[in-house]
Protein backbone atom coordinates (compact mmCIF):
# COMPACT_ATOMS: atom_id res chain seq x y z
CA UNK A 1 0.00 0.00 0.00
CA UNK A 2 1.33 3.41 -1.02
CA UNK A 3 0.91 6.24 1.45
CA UNK A 4 0.73 9.86 0.36
CA UNK A 5 -0.59 13.14 1.66
CA UNK A 6 -3.03 15.72 0.32
CA UNK A 7 -3.39 19.35 1.29
CA UNK A 8 -6.89 20.87 1.48
CA UNK A 9 -9.34 21.49 -0.17
CA UNK A 10 -11.19 18.18 -0.13
CA UNK A 11 -12.80 18.97 -3.48
CA UNK A 12 -9.42 18.47 -5.18
CA UNK A 13 -9.00 15.00 -3.73
CA UNK A 14 -9.11 11.97 -6.04
CA UNK A 15 -10.23 9.02 -4.00
CA UNK A 16 -12.81 6.23 -4.02
CA UNK A 17 -13.73 6.60 -0.37
CA UNK A 18 -13.14 9.42 2.10
CA UNK A 19 -13.23 8.72 5.83
CA UNK A 20 -14.42 11.72 7.81
CA UNK A 21 -14.65 11.87 11.59
CA UNK A 22 -17.68 13.68 13.07
CA UNK A 23 -18.06 14.63 16.74
CA UNK A 24 -21.16 13.74 18.69
CA UNK A 25 -21.58 17.33 19.82
CA UNK A 26 -22.21 18.70 16.34
CA UNK A 27 -20.27 19.83 13.29
CA UNK A 28 -17.19 22.01 13.73
CA UNK A 29 -16.57 25.01 11.47
CA UNK A 30 -14.34 22.93 9.24
CA UNK A 31 -16.95 20.17 8.96
CA UNK A 32 -19.62 22.76 8.20
CA UNK A 33 -17.50 23.88 5.25
CA UNK A 34 -17.21 20.28 4.05
CA UNK A 35 -20.95 19.89 4.53
CA UNK A 36 -21.61 22.97 2.43
CA UNK A 37 -19.31 21.65 -0.32
CA UNK A 38 -21.29 18.39 -0.27
CA UNK A 39 -24.62 20.18 -0.53
CA UNK A 40 -25.60 19.51 3.07
CA UNK A 41 -25.21 15.71 2.84
CA UNK A 42 -23.33 15.39 6.12
CA UNK A 43 -25.76 17.36 8.27
CA UNK A 44 -28.62 15.47 6.65
CA UNK A 45 -27.12 12.12 7.67
CA UNK A 46 -26.87 13.11 11.30
CA UNK A 47 -29.78 12.54 13.60
CA UNK A 48 -31.29 9.73 15.65
CA UNK A 49 -30.04 7.14 13.13
CA UNK A 50 -26.45 8.33 13.26
CA UNK A 51 -25.34 10.41 16.21
CA UNK A 52 -21.58 10.36 15.87
CA UNK A 53 -20.99 8.01 18.79
CA UNK A 54 -17.42 6.72 18.99
CA UNK A 55 -16.67 4.31 16.11
CA UNK A 56 -20.26 4.41 14.79
CA UNK A 57 -20.26 4.56 10.96
CA UNK A 58 -22.54 5.77 8.17
CA UNK A 59 -21.75 5.56 4.46
CA UNK A 60 -22.96 8.35 2.17
CA UNK A 61 -23.29 7.68 -1.57
CA UNK A 62 -23.23 9.34 -4.01
CA UNK A 63 -21.56 12.45 -2.67
CA UNK A 64 -20.44 15.39 -4.78
CA UNK A 65 -17.94 18.05 -3.91
CA UNK A 66 -15.66 16.15 -1.52
CA UNK A 67 -13.32 14.44 -3.96
CA UNK A 68 -14.70 10.94 -3.32
CA UNK A 69 -18.05 9.47 -4.40
CA UNK A 70 -18.33 7.55 -1.15
CA UNK A 71 -17.91 9.19 2.22
CA UNK A 72 -17.72 7.12 5.37
CA UNK A 73 -18.66 9.19 8.41
CA UNK A 74 -17.20 7.83 11.62
CA UNK A 75 -18.33 9.04 15.01
CA UNK A 76 -15.64 10.61 17.19
CA UNK A 77 -17.83 10.35 20.29
CA UNK A 78 -18.06 12.98 22.98
CA UNK A 79 -14.82 12.51 24.91
CA UNK A 80 -11.72 14.39 23.73
CA UNK A 81 -9.81 12.35 21.18
CA UNK A 82 -6.56 10.66 22.13
CA UNK A 83 -4.18 8.61 19.99
CA UNK A 84 -5.84 5.30 20.81
CA UNK A 85 -9.44 6.44 20.33
CA UNK A 86 -8.42 7.99 16.99
CA UNK A 87 -6.78 4.73 15.83
CA UNK A 88 -10.01 2.93 16.70
CA UNK A 89 -12.02 5.47 14.70
CA UNK A 90 -9.75 4.95 11.69
CA UNK A 91 -10.11 1.21 12.07
CA UNK A 92 -13.92 1.46 12.08
CA UNK A 93 -13.73 3.62 8.95
CA UNK A 94 -11.46 1.18 7.14
CA UNK A 95 -13.83 -1.68 8.02
CA UNK A 96 -16.77 0.26 6.57
CA UNK A 97 -14.75 1.03 3.42
CA UNK A 98 -13.54 -2.55 2.97
CA UNK A 99 -14.02 -3.76 -0.60
CA UNK A 100 -15.01 -0.27 -1.80
CA UNK A 101 -11.71 1.56 -2.12
CA UNK A 102 -8.51 1.22 -4.10
CA UNK A 103 -7.76 4.81 -3.16
CA UNK A 104 -8.73 5.48 0.44
CA UNK A 105 -8.55 8.98 1.88
CA UNK A 106 -8.69 9.89 5.56
CA UNK A 107 -9.24 13.45 6.75
CA UNK A 108 -7.30 14.19 9.93
CA UNK A 109 -9.44 15.23 12.89
CA UNK A 110 -9.36 18.46 14.86
CA UNK A 111 -8.43 18.43 18.51
CA UNK A 112 -5.48 16.07 18.21
CA UNK A 113 -1.85 16.96 17.56
CA UNK A 114 -1.36 16.86 13.76
CA UNK A 115 1.68 14.57 13.85
CA UNK A 116 0.02 12.17 16.31
CA UNK A 117 -3.11 12.12 14.14
CA UNK A 118 -1.17 11.49 10.92
CA UNK A 119 0.97 8.74 12.44
CA UNK A 120 -2.05 7.14 14.06
CA UNK A 121 -4.07 7.21 10.84
CA UNK A 122 -1.29 5.57 8.83
CA UNK A 123 -0.67 3.00 11.54
CA UNK A 124 -4.30 2.08 12.08
CA UNK A 125 -5.21 2.03 8.37
CA UNK A 126 -2.34 -0.25 7.40
CA UNK A 127 -2.87 -2.52 10.39
CA UNK A 128 -6.62 -2.72 9.76
CA UNK A 129 -6.08 -3.61 6.11
CA UNK A 130 -3.61 -6.38 7.04
CA UNK A 131 -4.46 -9.82 5.67
CA UNK A 132 -2.60 -13.12 5.77
CA UNK A 133 -3.38 -15.81 3.20
CA UNK A 134 -0.16 -16.33 1.21
CA UNK A 135 -0.88 -20.00 0.60
CA UNK A 136 -4.21 -19.51 -1.20
CA UNK A 137 -3.73 -20.60 -4.81
CA UNK A 138 -6.55 -18.61 -6.41
CA UNK A 139 -6.74 -14.88 -5.96
CA UNK A 140 -10.20 -13.33 -6.33
CA UNK A 141 -10.04 -11.21 -9.53
CA UNK A 142 -12.84 -8.95 -8.28
CA UNK A 143 -11.21 -8.27 -4.96
CA UNK A 144 -10.76 -4.58 -4.26
CA UNK A 145 -7.82 -3.94 -1.97
CA UNK A 146 -6.50 -0.59 -0.84
CA UNK A 147 -3.59 0.40 -3.07
CA UNK A 148 -3.24 3.99 -2.08
CA UNK A 149 -3.78 5.64 1.27
CA UNK A 150 -4.18 9.40 1.16
CA UNK A 151 -3.89 11.35 4.40
CA UNK A 152 -5.56 14.73 4.11
CA UNK A 153 -3.77 17.47 6.01
CA UNK A 154 -0.85 15.31 7.12
CA UNK A 155 2.86 15.96 6.91
CA UNK A 156 4.66 13.44 4.72
CA UNK A 157 7.12 12.76 7.51
CA UNK A 158 4.51 11.84 10.11
CA UNK A 159 2.59 9.72 7.62
CA UNK A 160 5.76 7.82 6.74
CA UNK A 161 6.68 7.27 10.40
CA UNK A 162 3.31 5.68 11.09
CA UNK A 163 3.44 3.61 7.92
CA UNK A 164 6.94 2.32 8.66
CA UNK A 165 5.87 1.28 12.15
CA UNK A 166 2.81 -0.51 10.77
CA UNK A 167 4.97 -2.30 8.19
CA UNK A 168 7.23 -3.61 10.94
CA UNK A 169 4.23 -4.78 12.96
CA UNK A 170 2.81 -6.46 9.85
CA UNK A 171 6.09 -8.27 9.36
CA UNK A 172 5.91 -9.54 12.94
CA UNK A 173 2.34 -10.70 12.24
CA UNK A 174 3.49 -12.49 9.09
CA UNK A 175 6.27 -14.34 10.89
CA UNK A 176 3.99 -15.25 13.72
CA UNK A 177 1.14 -16.37 11.45
CA UNK A 178 3.40 -18.64 9.41
CA UNK A 179 2.95 -22.34 10.12
CA UNK A 180 5.70 -24.46 11.58
CA UNK A 181 6.61 -26.00 8.24
CA UNK A 182 7.05 -22.62 6.56
CA UNK A 183 8.90 -20.87 9.37
CA UNK A 184 11.05 -23.41 11.14
CA UNK A 185 14.07 -22.77 13.32
CA UNK A 186 16.43 -22.15 10.39
CA UNK A 187 13.92 -19.87 8.68
CA UNK A 188 13.57 -17.67 11.74
CA UNK A 189 17.35 -17.49 12.07
CA UNK A 190 17.39 -16.54 8.38
CA UNK A 191 14.93 -13.70 9.03
CA UNK A 192 17.25 -12.39 11.73
CA UNK A 193 20.22 -12.63 9.37
CA UNK A 194 18.32 -10.77 6.64
CA UNK A 195 17.35 -8.02 9.08
CA UNK A 196 20.93 -7.73 10.32
CA UNK A 197 22.15 -7.37 6.75
CA UNK A 198 19.54 -4.87 5.56
CA UNK A 199 19.67 -2.75 8.73
CA UNK A 200 23.36 -2.92 9.56
CA UNK A 201 23.04 -4.85 12.84
CA UNK A 202 25.70 -7.12 14.29
CA UNK A 203 24.54 -10.72 14.58
CA UNK A 204 25.86 -13.80 16.35
CA UNK A 205 24.32 -17.26 16.00
CA UNK A 206 24.97 -20.36 18.11
CA UNK A 207 23.39 -23.55 16.80
CA UNK A 208 22.91 -27.24 17.56
CA UNK A 209 25.57 -28.98 19.67
CA UNK A 210 27.49 -25.71 20.01
CA UNK A 211 24.77 -24.63 22.43
CA UNK A 212 26.01 -27.28 24.87
CA UNK A 213 29.58 -26.07 24.48
CA UNK A 214 28.51 -22.51 25.25
CA UNK A 215 26.56 -23.62 28.33
CA UNK A 216 23.13 -22.98 26.83
CA UNK A 217 21.98 -26.48 27.77
CA UNK A 218 18.36 -25.58 28.45
CA UNK A 219 17.93 -24.20 24.93
CA UNK A 220 19.47 -27.40 23.66
CA UNK A 221 17.27 -29.56 25.92
CA UNK A 222 14.08 -28.01 24.54
CA UNK A 223 15.13 -28.40 20.90
CA UNK A 224 16.81 -31.80 20.99
CA UNK A 225 13.68 -33.77 20.05
CA UNK A 226 13.31 -31.89 16.78
CA UNK A 227 14.87 -32.49 13.35
CA UNK A 228 15.64 -28.77 13.36
CA UNK A 229 18.65 -28.00 15.55
CA UNK A 230 17.83 -25.24 18.07
CA UNK A 231 19.53 -21.86 17.82
CA UNK A 232 20.43 -18.84 19.90
CA UNK A 233 20.69 -15.48 18.19
CA UNK A 234 21.95 -12.13 19.41
CA UNK A 235 21.51 -8.90 17.44
CA UNK A 236 23.11 -5.60 18.29
CA UNK A 237 22.01 -2.13 17.28
CA UNK A 238 24.42 0.64 18.28
CA UNK A 239 22.50 3.91 18.35
CA UNK A 240 24.44 5.51 21.19
CA UNK A 241 28.06 5.87 22.23
CA UNK A 242 30.26 2.96 23.25
CA UNK A 243 29.89 3.73 26.94
CA UNK A 244 26.14 4.32 26.88
CA UNK A 245 24.11 1.70 28.75
CA UNK A 246 22.61 -1.30 26.98
CA UNK A 247 18.92 -2.14 26.81
CA UNK A 248 18.30 -5.83 26.15
CA UNK A 249 15.22 -7.56 24.76
CA UNK A 250 14.82 -11.33 24.93
CA UNK A 251 12.21 -13.26 22.94
CA UNK A 252 10.79 -16.77 23.11
CA UNK A 253 11.10 -18.31 19.66
CA UNK A 254 9.41 -21.70 19.75
CA UNK A 255 8.56 -22.23 16.10
CA UNK A 256 6.09 -24.95 17.07
CA UNK A 257 5.13 -26.15 20.51
CA UNK A 258 3.76 -29.70 20.52
CA UNK A 259 4.40 -29.88 24.25
CA UNK A 260 7.21 -32.41 23.72
CA UNK A 261 6.87 -35.75 25.53
CA UNK A 262 4.16 -34.10 27.68
CA UNK A 263 2.32 -33.70 24.40
CA UNK A 264 -0.56 -31.26 24.18
CA UNK A 265 -4.16 -32.30 23.58
CA UNK A 266 -5.33 -32.11 19.94
CA UNK A 267 -7.81 -29.22 20.25
CA UNK A 268 -6.25 -25.97 19.15
CA UNK A 269 -2.72 -27.31 18.93
CA UNK A 270 -2.27 -25.65 15.52
CA UNK A 271 -2.24 -22.26 17.25
CA UNK A 272 1.12 -23.21 18.70
CA UNK A 273 2.70 -22.10 15.41
CA UNK A 274 2.55 -18.64 16.97
CA UNK A 275 4.75 -19.61 19.93
CA UNK A 276 7.65 -17.60 18.48
CA UNK A 277 5.75 -14.31 18.67
CA UNK A 278 8.06 -12.97 21.40
CA UNK A 279 11.14 -13.51 19.23
CA UNK A 280 9.37 -11.95 16.24
CA UNK A 281 8.50 -8.92 18.37
CA UNK A 282 12.17 -8.54 19.28
CA UNK A 283 12.99 -8.48 15.56
CA UNK A 284 10.27 -5.90 14.96
CA UNK A 285 11.55 -3.59 17.70
CA UNK A 286 15.14 -3.90 16.45
CA UNK A 287 13.95 -3.00 12.98
CA UNK A 288 12.02 0.11 14.00
CA UNK A 289 14.71 1.26 16.45
CA UNK A 290 17.31 1.19 13.71
CA UNK A 291 15.01 2.74 11.09
CA UNK A 292 14.22 5.59 13.46
CA UNK A 293 17.86 5.79 14.51
CA UNK A 294 16.87 5.77 18.19
CA UNK A 295 19.73 6.96 20.41
CA UNK A 296 20.06 3.71 22.34
CA UNK A 297 22.28 0.65 22.37
CA UNK A 298 19.85 -2.18 21.91
CA UNK A 299 20.54 -5.90 22.11
CA UNK A 300 17.98 -8.37 20.80
CA UNK A 301 18.20 -11.99 21.90
CA UNK A 302 16.16 -14.85 20.47
CA UNK A 303 16.11 -18.43 21.73
CA UNK A 304 14.75 -20.52 18.87
CA UNK A 305 13.64 -24.15 19.02
CA UNK A 306 10.91 -26.52 17.95
CA UNK A 307 9.42 -28.41 20.91
CA UNK A 308 8.96 -31.94 19.57
CA UNK A 309 8.95 -35.46 21.01
CA UNK A 310 11.24 -38.12 19.56
CA UNK A 311 13.68 -40.77 20.82
CA UNK A 312 16.21 -38.10 21.60
CA UNK A 313 13.82 -35.73 23.33
CA UNK A 314 14.06 -34.50 26.88
CA UNK A 315 11.78 -36.58 29.12
CA UNK A 316 9.92 -35.47 32.25
CA UNK A 317 12.20 -35.58 35.27
CA UNK A 318 15.42 -34.87 33.37
CA UNK A 319 17.78 -32.54 35.18
CA UNK A 320 19.75 -29.98 33.16
CA UNK A 321 22.26 -27.34 34.26
CA UNK A 322 21.37 -23.82 33.15
CA UNK A 323 23.78 -21.17 31.83
CA UNK A 324 24.13 -19.59 35.28
CA UNK A 325 24.91 -22.93 36.93
CA UNK A 326 21.53 -23.58 38.54
CA UNK A 327 20.19 -27.09 37.98
CA UNK A 328 16.65 -27.48 36.70
CA UNK A 329 14.36 -30.48 37.02
CA UNK A 330 12.25 -30.47 33.86
CA UNK A 331 9.04 -31.83 35.39
CA UNK A 332 6.93 -30.86 32.37
CA UNK A 333 8.36 -30.65 28.86
CA UNK A 334 5.46 -28.39 27.85
CA UNK A 335 6.75 -25.65 30.17
CA UNK A 336 9.56 -25.14 27.63
CA UNK A 337 9.42 -21.38 27.15
CA UNK A 338 10.71 -20.59 30.63
CA UNK A 339 13.59 -23.01 30.04
CA UNK A 340 14.90 -21.31 26.93
CA UNK A 341 14.26 -17.88 28.46
CA UNK A 342 16.18 -18.86 31.62
CA UNK A 343 19.34 -19.54 29.65
CA UNK A 344 18.76 -16.49 27.46
CA UNK A 345 18.30 -14.13 30.39
CA UNK A 346 21.34 -15.49 32.22
CA UNK A 347 23.45 -15.19 29.06
CA UNK A 348 22.24 -11.65 28.38
CA UNK A 349 22.79 -10.41 31.92
CA UNK A 350 26.27 -11.93 32.11
CA UNK A 351 27.59 -10.95 28.68
CA UNK A 352 25.95 -7.56 28.11
CA UNK A 353 25.45 -6.21 31.66
CA UNK A 354 22.34 -4.37 30.47
CA UNK A 355 20.82 -1.48 32.36
CA UNK A 356 17.48 -3.17 31.85
CA UNK A 357 16.36 -6.46 30.31
CA UNK A 358 12.84 -7.18 29.07
CA UNK A 359 11.67 -10.59 27.91
CA UNK A 360 8.61 -11.25 25.78
CA UNK A 361 6.96 -14.63 25.55
CA UNK A 362 3.76 -16.46 24.75
CA UNK A 363 4.51 -18.17 28.00
CA UNK A 364 1.38 -19.45 29.71
CA UNK A 365 -2.26 -20.34 29.19
CA UNK A 366 -2.64 -19.23 32.79
CA UNK A 367 -2.16 -15.54 31.96
CA UNK A 368 -5.04 -15.80 29.47
CA UNK A 369 -7.25 -17.07 32.30
CA UNK A 370 -6.22 -14.05 34.35
CA UNK A 371 -6.21 -11.17 31.85
CA UNK A 372 -8.00 -12.51 28.75
CA UNK A 373 -6.91 -11.06 25.40
CA UNK A 374 -6.76 -7.34 26.19
CA UNK A 375 -3.69 -7.23 28.42
CA UNK A 376 -0.30 -8.87 28.75
CA UNK A 377 1.01 -9.89 32.15
CA UNK A 378 3.79 -7.65 33.44
CA UNK A 379 6.13 -9.12 36.03
CA UNK A 380 9.01 -7.01 37.20
CA UNK A 381 11.46 -6.35 40.01
CA UNK A 382 11.42 -2.60 39.30
CA UNK A 383 8.60 -0.23 40.20
CA UNK A 384 9.83 2.46 37.82
CA UNK A 385 9.98 -0.01 34.94
CA UNK A 386 6.44 -1.12 35.82
CA UNK A 387 5.24 2.48 35.67
CA UNK A 388 7.00 3.24 32.38
CA UNK A 389 5.81 0.09 30.62
CA UNK A 390 2.26 0.53 31.91
CA UNK A 391 2.23 4.08 30.54
CA UNK A 392 3.59 2.93 27.17
CA UNK A 393 0.88 0.27 27.09
CA UNK A 394 -1.88 2.78 27.79
CA UNK A 395 -0.60 5.15 25.11
CA UNK A 396 -0.42 2.48 22.43
CA UNK A 397 -3.40 0.32 23.37
CA UNK A 398 -1.05 -2.61 24.11
CA UNK A 399 -2.04 -2.91 27.75
CA UNK A 400 0.15 -4.34 30.50
CA UNK A 401 -1.18 -5.34 33.88
CA UNK A 402 1.24 -5.83 36.73
CA UNK A 403 1.25 -9.22 38.43
CA UNK A 404 3.00 -10.16 41.69
CA UNK A 405 6.32 -11.95 42.13
CA UNK A 406 6.35 -11.98 45.94
CA UNK A 407 8.85 -14.32 47.51
CA UNK A 408 6.07 -16.47 48.96
CA UNK A 409 5.81 -17.96 45.46
CA UNK A 410 9.48 -18.97 45.30
CA UNK A 411 9.00 -22.37 46.93
CA UNK A 412 6.60 -23.38 44.13
CA UNK A 413 9.55 -23.84 41.80
CA UNK A 414 11.95 -25.43 44.27
CA UNK A 415 12.85 -29.05 43.52
CA UNK A 416 13.81 -31.67 46.10
CA UNK A 417 16.48 -33.08 43.80
CA UNK A 418 17.73 -29.98 41.96
CA UNK A 419 17.86 -26.21 42.47
CA UNK A 420 14.63 -25.56 40.59
CA UNK A 421 11.71 -27.30 38.92
CA UNK A 422 10.09 -25.78 35.85
CA UNK A 423 6.44 -25.85 37.03
CA UNK A 424 4.76 -24.93 40.30
CA UNK A 425 2.92 -27.31 42.59
CA UNK A 426 -0.33 -25.37 42.84
CA UNK A 427 -2.47 -23.18 40.60
CA UNK A 428 -1.14 -19.89 39.24
CA UNK A 429 1.29 -21.01 36.55
CA UNK A 430 1.88 -17.55 35.04
CA UNK A 431 3.24 -16.33 38.37
CA UNK A 432 5.29 -19.45 38.98
CA UNK A 433 6.80 -19.13 35.51
CA UNK A 434 7.81 -15.53 36.26
CA UNK A 435 9.19 -16.53 39.63
CA UNK A 436 11.23 -19.24 37.91
CA UNK A 437 12.67 -16.68 35.47
CA UNK A 438 13.65 -14.31 38.25
CA UNK A 439 16.37 -16.80 39.27
CA UNK A 440 18.24 -15.96 36.07
CA UNK A 441 18.40 -12.16 36.13
CA UNK A 442 20.08 -11.48 39.48
CA UNK A 443 19.59 -7.86 40.50
CA UNK A 444 19.31 -6.49 36.96
CA UNK A 445 16.14 -4.41 36.46
CA UNK A 446 13.96 -6.82 34.52
CA UNK A 447 10.46 -7.13 33.16
CA UNK A 448 8.82 -10.28 31.89
CA UNK A 449 5.93 -9.70 29.50
CA UNK A 450 3.64 -12.70 29.13
CA UNK A 451 1.94 -11.87 25.83
CA UNK A 452 0.07 -15.18 25.41
CA UNK A 453 -3.34 -13.46 25.41
CA UNK A 454 -2.98 -10.38 23.18
CA UNK A 455 -0.55 -11.99 20.71
CA UNK A 456 -3.17 -14.24 19.12
CA UNK A 457 -6.88 -13.47 18.84
CA UNK A 458 -9.64 -15.59 17.35
CA UNK A 459 -12.10 -12.68 17.18
CA UNK A 460 -11.11 -9.50 15.32
CA UNK A 461 -10.51 -6.33 17.36
CA UNK A 462 -9.85 -2.72 16.31
CA UNK A 463 -6.95 -2.68 13.81
CA UNK A 464 -6.22 -6.29 14.67
CA UNK A 465 -7.65 -8.97 12.38
CA UNK A 466 -7.83 -12.43 13.90
CA UNK A 467 -4.59 -14.36 14.15
CA UNK A 468 -1.28 -12.88 15.22
CA UNK A 469 -1.42 -9.25 16.30
CA UNK A 470 2.24 -8.20 16.35
CA UNK A 471 1.71 -6.99 19.92
CA UNK A 472 4.66 -5.47 21.75
CA UNK A 473 6.40 -3.58 18.97
CA UNK A 474 4.44 -0.35 19.29
CA UNK A 475 4.53 -0.19 23.08
CA UNK A 476 8.23 -1.03 23.34
CA UNK A 477 9.14 1.56 20.72
CA UNK A 478 7.04 4.08 22.63
CA UNK A 479 8.78 3.06 25.85
CA UNK A 480 12.24 3.41 24.25
CA UNK A 481 11.35 6.84 22.89
CA UNK A 482 10.04 8.08 26.23
CA UNK A 483 12.94 6.68 28.24
CA UNK A 484 14.98 9.40 29.94
CA UNK A 485 18.60 9.37 28.82
Ligand code: BES
Pocket residue numbers: 257259275332334335336337362363364365366423429452453
Ligand atom coordinates in the same frame (compact mmCIF):
# COMPACT_ATOMS: atom_id res chain seq x y z
N1 BES B 1 3.24 -21.85 24.57
C1 BES B 1 2.56 -22.33 25.72
C2 BES B 1 1.67 -21.26 26.36
C3 BES B 1 0.45 -20.84 25.59
C4 BES B 1 -0.74 -21.50 25.75
C5 BES B 1 0.50 -19.74 24.74
C6 BES B 1 -1.86 -21.10 25.07
C7 BES B 1 -0.62 -19.34 24.05
C8 BES B 1 -1.80 -20.01 24.21
C9 BES B 1 3.55 -22.81 26.78
O1 BES B 1 4.72 -23.33 26.30
C10 BES B 1 2.85 -23.91 27.53
O2 BES B 1 2.64 -24.94 26.96
N2 BES B 1 2.49 -23.65 28.78
C11 BES B 1 1.80 -24.59 29.58
C12 BES B 1 2.47 -24.66 30.93
C13 BES B 1 2.05 -25.82 31.76
C14 BES B 1 2.62 -27.11 31.22
C15 BES B 1 2.55 -25.64 33.19
C16 BES B 1 0.35 -24.13 29.70
O3 BES B 1 0.12 -22.94 29.80
O4 BES B 1 -0.53 -24.99 29.66
Ligand code: MN
Pocket residue numbers: 257259333334335336337
Ligand atom coordinates in the same frame (compact mmCIF):
# COMPACT_ATOMS: atom_id res chain seq x y z
MN1 MN C 1 4.59 -25.47 25.97
Ligand code: ZN
Pocket residue numbers: 254257275334336337362363
Ligand atom coordinates in the same frame (compact mmCIF):
# COMPACT_ATOMS: atom_id res chain seq x y z
ZN1 ZN D 1 5.28 -22.74 24.42
